[in-house]
Amino acid sequence: QVQLQESGPGLVKASETLSLTCTVSDGSISSYYWSWIRQPPGKGLEWIGYIYNSGSTNYNASLKSRVTISVDTSKNQFSLKLSSVTAADTAVYYCARGRALGIWGQGTMVTVSS
Amino acid sequence: QSALTQPPSASGSPGQSVTISCTGTSSDVGGYNYVSWYQQHPGKAPKVMIYEVSKRPAGVPDRFSGSKSGNTASLTVSGLQAEDEADYYCSSYAGSNNLVFGGGTKLTVL
Secondary structure, three states: OOEEEEEOOOEEEOOOOEEEEEEEEOOOOOOOEEEEEEEOOOOOOEEEEEEEOOOEEEEOOOOOOOEEEEEEOOOOEEEEEEOOOOHHHOEEEEEEEOOOOOEEOOOEEEEEEO | OOOEEOOOEEEEOOOOOEEEEEEOOOOOOOOOOOEEEEEEOOOOOOEEEEEOOOEOOOOOOOOEEEEEEOOEEEEEEOOOOHHHOEEEEEEEEOOOOOEEEEOOEEEEEO
């Protein structure tokens, strides 16, 4: 059974870059769409973007100028970078597999501090 | 792209059926058969319950069903059980490789 695990700093300073990694276990990262989704405390889900075909990407238009998603097939990982963060970027960040988001990681809380 | 519209809350008694709607536009829900529904219990990651409008992943009870009419998709939970109490989110493909979520619906089992 494929498992996803997010990792990265839980605290990021305002104006800096948030960096997270999703490690894929018991499955290849070389196919499927791989997504990042976030959920601010007490709020709904927001799709950030995805990477597919081992390199093509698509991002939420509202975040596009600040987001980069990349993949490292040798490590079976894909990553998220979100630049110039503010308090509004404080959220639980999830990674997920597939266009239907069929498998999710457990999520990781990231707090942006001033 | 704008978020899909869901009612903030829904409720039903054990054994009853409840339907949650998800309204979009012809550019998302109405334009593609790629609507999914997710269940999220407090402090947990979302879990897909329905994909491609009406398909159920393995292991999801057949009490959960999905449908679509025009720009509105619906999730019906039949034979409500206490464990169904959770937040439910819809999502839809929105063209040009974009995805959009609904605002979420809190389902209460009375």
